[in-house]
Structure formats: C-alpha cells, structure tokens
Amino acid sequence: MNRIIIYFRFYLEKTYFCSSNAKTKIVKTNRLRGLIKKYLIGLSVMVFFFFNSCTPQAPETNTKLDSYTKILYSKPSSQVLDSLFQQAQLDFSDSAQVDIMLKIYKKTIRSRPIRHDILDTAIFLAQKINYKIGLADGYNKKGLNYRYALDYQESVDYHRKALHYYEQTTDTFGRIKCLNSLGVSLRRMNYERNAMDHYIEALRLSRLINSDRSIAVALNGIGNVYVNIEQYQQAMPYFREALAIEQKSNNNRGINYDLSNIGEVFMYQNQYDSALNYYSKALEIANNLNHKDNASIIYNCIGKLYQGKKQYEKSNIYYDWGIEKFKEFGGKRYLSNTYINMGVNYNRLSNSRMAKKYITEGLQIAQEINSRENIILGFDALSHYYEKEGQYDLALYNYRDGIALRDSVNIEKTKSHIAELETIYENERKDNRIKEYQYQSELENRRKLTLWMLISFLVIAVFVLFYLYQVKRRNSKLEMEQMRNDIQEYIQRLEDFEIQSKERVSLEKEKSKKAIDENIETEKDIFYNNVKKYGLSEREMDVLLLISEGLKNDEIAEKLFLSVSTIKTHTRNIFIKLDVRNRIEAARKAQKP
CATH class of the missing domain: 1.20.58 (Methane Monooxygenase Hydroxylase; Chain G, domain 1)
Structure with missing residues (x-):
C-alpha cells in the first residue's frame, strides 16, 4: 500500500x-x-x-507444491502421509491447501488406512472459500467411498452434488468421471434408465474433448446397462468398440475389463467356448498386472460358466478361488453371488447341507447390501432347494418372494426409454455432422454468398421502391376499400367451405369408426356367449379368445400384462373345462355356438 x-x-x-x-x-x-x-x-x-x-509469491508456492508432489509420487507410508497432512495446513492456504489435501487423501487409499478425515477437511475448507472445483472433486471422492461401502443411495447423492459443482466449472474431464461414476451407482441400484442418461451424456462430452479413455469407460457403462436388462446383442457392439479403443492406447487394465465384459455376454448367450476364451485372456492380464480383485471377479465368472455347462464340481473350484479374494478386498456383492451359486451347485450335486449353508449365507449378505439381483437369485435358489427336499410350503414362500421382487423391476419401460435415448443421441451425432459440413461449405463459399446477398438486396430494394411507386400512383382510396371488402368476402367463403368440409369428413369418420366398433363388439359378444356355458372365468375367456387368434403363451402374457406361468395355469383350466386336449381343439370348440 x-x-x-x-x-x-x-x-x-x-x-x-x-x-x-x-x-x-x-x-x-x-x-x-x-x-x-x-x-x-x-x-x-x-x-x-x-x-x-x-499477489502471493508464486515461485515459493510452486517450489512447495513440487516438493509435496515428489513425496506423493514416491509411494509414501501412512506415517509420512499423516505428516504431510499436518504440514500442508501450515504451508498452504485457500485453494492450494484443498488441492494438496485431496492428493494426500488419494494416496491413503493405496497405503491404508483410508483417511476419511483428510477428505472431510478438504471439503470443509473448499466450502469455506467457495472453491467449486475442490467441492466437486471432494464430493465425487465421497460418492466413490460410499459406493465401495455398497451404500449406493448415499453414493448417488454425493455424486449428484459433485455434478452440480462440476457444471459450474470448466473441468469437463472431472464432469465426465462424475457422470460415469453416477451411472455405476445407479446401475447397481437397478435404475437402468437414469444410468443410461448419465452414460450417454458422459459419452457425448468424451467425444467432444476427444478423450479415448473416457469414451471407453462410457461405452462399457452403456454395454453393462444392456447386460442388466438382458439385451446382449445390443451390448456387444459397445464392448467391442471400447476394446478397440483400449487396445489402440495399449491400456492393459482397460483391455482386461473389456475382455471380461465380452466373455460375460458370450456366457449369457450360452456360447461357452467363446466366453472361456475371452475370460482366459482377461485372467492372464489380471495376473500379470497383479490385480487380485479383477482376477477374483473373473474366477467368479468362470465358475458361472462351468455352472452353465453343468460341470458343478469344476464350477465350485473356481468359485472357491474367488471367495478368498472377495473376503480380502471386501467385494460383498460378488461374494454374495458366489455363495449363492455355490449353494446351487451343491444342491444339484445332492449335498443338501452345504447347499443350504451357502445359499443362506449369500442371501443374508445380499439383503444386508440391498443387492436386488442377488436377493432374487437367493430366493430362487432356496425355492429349488426346499422343492428338492420336499418342503413345498417353504419352496412356494421363497418362490413368491422372488417373483414379487422381480416384478418390481419394470424392465419393459427401461428398454423403451433406452432405445429412445439412443435414437436421440444418434440423431444428435448426425445433426452435428451435418452442421460441420454446412459450416465448411459456408467457409468455402463465403465470398460468393456475400456477393449474391448484395445483388439480391439491391434487386429487392429496387423492386420494393417500384412497387410502392405503382401503388401510390394507380390505387385510390375507394378502390383499396372495395378490394379489401372483396378479399374479406372471398376469405369468408373459403372459411365456410373449409368448415363444411371438415364437418363432413368428421361425420364420415365417426360413422365408420362406430360401425367398426359395433362389428368388433358383436364378434366378441358372440364368442363370449359361445364359451359362457363352459363356466369359464372372465380372464379365462380372454385367454381363450387370444388362443383362438393363434397367439402363443408369451404373446398372450404380454397382451394381458401377466406372467407366462399364469397364462399356462389359465390354459390348463380351459382345457379341463372344455374337455379338450390341445389349443386347436379348444379354439374349434369355442367357435361352435
């Protein structure tokens, strides 16, 4: 001063x-x-x-940042990280302090124990100075913490907070990472529709900044949503595109993930040899990278593969290898799945004691973490177990629980919304290409266009001036008034004619519609009068009507919004009441008066 x-x-x-x-x-x-x-x-x-x-003395601050960065890159121990945290509170202020604390926190994830207090301190300081990038990074890391703890609802809440702050900054890459993380948490909660929204936005932004790694992550996310809703053919192109990108950039971790995803799709399509080929490649990469968590997940997948091939003992060997690793790094979702599948294998091997033990333990973990797909799997497994043991009341109880939970997931709406979103995204990409081409064309023809516009402007100006001169010269007040009246009269006639035409068309449509409706109702009434004498319920008559139209069980179930098993039950009752043996006889008998 x-x-x-x-x-x-x-x-x-x-x-x-x-x-x-x-x-x-x-x-x-x-x-x-x-x-x-x-x-x-x-x-x-x-x-x-x-x-x-x-202005603060930048050279000194940069020197301190460099020294901290060197220490953090040297794989420091937890004691060293604690000392750095204490010293950072004295050496830095404002946004630099928040940034260095977030870096220290990130290192504690590897060195263990994870220092959540460092992250909380960084978020508190960022709030105090309204440092938006710091708040965004902090909340995003907080969301990841809750996801790893399997608390997906809290994870979603924190990721959404982070996304709110990222949208107020220019950090597009951070925003993309947040969108992908939010998509993972929503997908784990079976909110496929919302997850797809975020993955598509992440893919759009990734293509905008030309980030191959982010594009691959978003593509894998979209593919996994399709896997969740069992649309495997739609998932495969996304996984293959992601694999090509990762191979081009020589990212082994990404290649490992993509190979596993492709293997999973082949497995769900019962193409076991192809699936095993991709899983083996992925397992080799995971072992070379010493990624034990990825290796254990692949063991789980291979176990599921051999389970599909009905090689239950071999399947349990792979499941058992995966369980040790899942316990080590806390993968409860996969641990739950592995326990239940091992129980299923033991049940098929007629080892009832081990079957019930593993299924019960897996279901308990699934309920603890609210993993809906594993809970459904557990109820189905228990239902089959009790059915095999002859305890049909318990089998029916568990079967009903599984059905109730499965019906709560509205897969059809998710499929239609995803298809709609994908169409919108593809249309946006096409529009962007068209705009790009138009922009290039305009640049090339700008000089010609400018000249043309100038000539056009002059011609229009001359024409307007000439027209105004002619109007002023030739037209009088009376002639203009008469012309206006004539035009109004002519317009009125046109409007009257148009109204009459519309009324005639609407009357004809109503008559034809009414005739069609009466015809449909008459045919339906005749059918119901024919079959009413057999004592069929209203729902059974609906099913019989669709059978007579040649529909299959799954098509009838879709039209009446019922499960296939319910349709089969109605069909059996119809056969009994009509005293027929098959669908053709039932249809013929229903047509007889």
Whole structure:
C-alpha cells in the first residue's frame, strides 16, 4: 500500500508540473486531451503495482507444491502421509491447501488406512472459500467411498452434488468421471434408465474433448446397462468398440475389463467356448498386472460358466478361488453371488447341507447390501432347494418372494426409454455432422454468398421502391376499400367451405369408426356367449379368445400384462373345462355356438 501511495504522489506532481508549463504553449483543447491521456497512464501504473503487491509469491508456492508432489509420487507410508497432512495446513492456504489435501487423501487409499478425515477437511475448507472445483472433486471422492461401502443411495447423492459443482466449472474431464461414476451407482441400484442418461451424456462430452479413455469407460457403462436388462446383442457392439479403443492406447487394465465384459455376454448367450476364451485372456492380464480383485471377479465368472455347462464340481473350484479374494478386498456383492451359486451347485450335486449353508449365507449378505439381483437369485435358489427336499410350503414362500421382487423391476419401460435415448443421441451425432459440413461449405463459399446477398438486396430494394411507386400512383382510396371488402368476402367463403368440409369428413369418420366398433363388439359378444356355458372365468375367456387368434403363451402374457406361468395355469383350466386336449381343439370348440 505504501508503494501505491508513493507512485500516486509522483504521478500527481508530474501531471501538475507538465500542465502548468504548457499553459502558454498549447490551446485549451490539447491540454485537456493530454491530461486525460496522462491520467489513464497513471491509473494503469497504480493498478499494476496494486496487483503486484497483493499477489502471493508464486515461485515459493510452486517450489512447495513440487516438493509435496515428489513425496506423493514416491509411494509414501501412512506415517509420512499423516505428516504431510499436518504440514500442508501450515504451508498452504485457500485453494492450494484443498488441492494438496485431496492428493494426500488419494494416496491413503493405496497405503491404508483410508483417511476419511483428510477428505472431510478438504471439503470443509473448499466450502469455506467457495472453491467449486475442490467441492466437486471432494464430493465425487465421497460418492466413490460410499459406493465401495455398497451404500449406493448415499453414493448417488454425493455424486449428484459433485455434478452440480462440476457444471459450474470448466473441468469437463472431472464432469465426465462424475457422470460415469453416477451411472455405476445407479446401475447397481437397478435404475437402468437414469444410468443410461448419465452414460450417454458422459459419452457425448468424451467425444467432444476427444478423450479415448473416457469414451471407453462410457461405452462399457452403456454395454453393462444392456447386460442388466438382458439385451446382449445390443451390448456387444459397445464392448467391442471400447476394446478397440483400449487396445489402440495399449491400456492393459482397460483391455482386461473389456475382455471380461465380452466373455460375460458370450456366457449369457450360452456360447461357452467363446466366453472361456475371452475370460482366459482377461485372467492372464489380471495376473500379470497383479490385480487380485479383477482376477477374483473373473474366477467368479468362470465358475458361472462351468455352472452353465453343468460341470458343478469344476464350477465350485473356481468359485472357491474367488471367495478368498472377495473376503480380502471386501467385494460383498460378488461374494454374495458366489455363495449363492455355490449353494446351487451343491444342491444339484445332492449335498443338501452345504447347499443350504451357502445359499443362506449369500442371501443374508445380499439383503444386508440391498443387492436386488442377488436377493432374487437367493430366493430362487432356496425355492429349488426346499422343492428338492420336499418342503413345498417353504419352496412356494421363497418362490413368491422372488417373483414379487422381480416384478418390481419394470424392465419393459427401461428398454423403451433406452432405445429412445439412443435414437436421440444418434440423431444428435448426425445433426452435428451435418452442421460441420454446412459450416465448411459456408467457409468455402463465403465470398460468393456475400456477393449474391448484395445483388439480391439491391434487386429487392429496387423492386420494393417500384412497387410502392405503382401503388401510390394507380390505387385510390375507394378502390383499396372495395378490394379489401372483396378479399374479406372471398376469405369468408373459403372459411365456410373449409368448415363444411371438415364437418363432413368428421361425420364420415365417426360413422365408420362406430360401425367398426359395433362389428368388433358383436364378434366378441358372440364368442363370449359361445364359451359362457363352459363356466369359464372372465380372464379365462380372454385367454381363450387370444388362443383362438393363434397367439402363443408369451404373446398372450404380454397382451394381458401377466406372467407366462399364469397364462399356462389359465390354459390348463380351459382345457379341463372344455374337455379338450390341445389349443386347436379348444379354439374349434369355442367357435361352435
């Protein structure tokens, strides 16, 4: 501040001296112009020295940041990280302190124990100074913590907070990571529709900044949503595109993930040899990278593969290898799935004691973490177990629980919404290509277009002037009034004619519709009167009507919004009441009066 006052005083003295000597040499206008010019120069000098005096010493701060960065890249122990955290609170202030704390926290994830207090401190400081990038990064990491703890609802809440702050910054890459993380948590909660929204937005932004890694992550997310809703053919192109991108950039971790996803799709399509080929490649990469968590997940997948091939003992060997690793790194969702599938295998091997033990333990973990797909799997497994043991009441109880939970997932709405979103996204991409082409064309033809527009403007101007001159010369007030009246009368006639035409068309449509409806109702009534004598319920008559139209069970179930098993039950009852043996006889008998 003293430096500013000195420069300001120097400026005033110099300005006053110059203006007093110039009074006799220049005219009044030039003197005023010179004073304004000198004032602006002096103000610029003051502003420069003001900011220079207020700006922190950057070289010193950069030196400290470099020293912290070197320590963090040297794989420090938990004690060293704790010391860095304490020292950072003294060495830095404002946004630099938040950034260095987030880096220290990230290192604690590897070195263990994870220091959640460091993350909370960073978020608190970011809130205090309204540091939006720090808040976004902090909340995003908080969301990841809750996801790893299998608390997906909290994870979604924190990721949404992070996304709110990312949208207020220019950090597009951070926003993409947040969108992909949010998609994972929503997918784990079986909110496929919302997950797809976020993956598509992440893919759009990734293509915009040309980030191959982010594009691959988003593509895998979209593919996994399709796997969740059992649309395997739609999932495969996304996984293959992601694999091509990762192979191009030689990212082994990404390649490992993509190979596993492709293997999973082949497995669900019962193409076991192809699936095993991809799983083996993925397992080899995971072992080379020493990624035990990925290796254990692949063991689980291979176990499921051999389960599909009905090689239950071999399947349990792979499941058992995976369980040890899942317990080690806390993968409860996969652990639950593995326990239940091992129980299923033991049940098929007629080892009832081990079957019930593993199924019950897996179902308990699934309910603890609210994993809906594993809960459904557990109820189905228990139902089959009790059915095999002859305890049909318990089998029916577990079967009903599984059906109730499965029906709560509205897969059909998700499929239609995803198809709609995908169409919108593809249309946007096409529109962007068209706009790009148009922009390039405009650049090439700008000179011609400018000349054409100039000529057109001149022609239009001449035409307008000539028209106005002719109107003023030829038309009188009476002629204009008469013309207006004639036009109004003509318009009125047209409107009357149009109204009459519309009324005739609407009447004809109503008559034809009414005739069609009466015909349909008459045919339906005749059918119901024919079959009413057999004592069929209303729902059974609906089913019989669709059978007579040649529909299959799954098509009838879709039309009546019932399960296939319910349709089969109605069909059996119809056969009994009509005393027929098959669908053809039932249809013939229903048509007889």
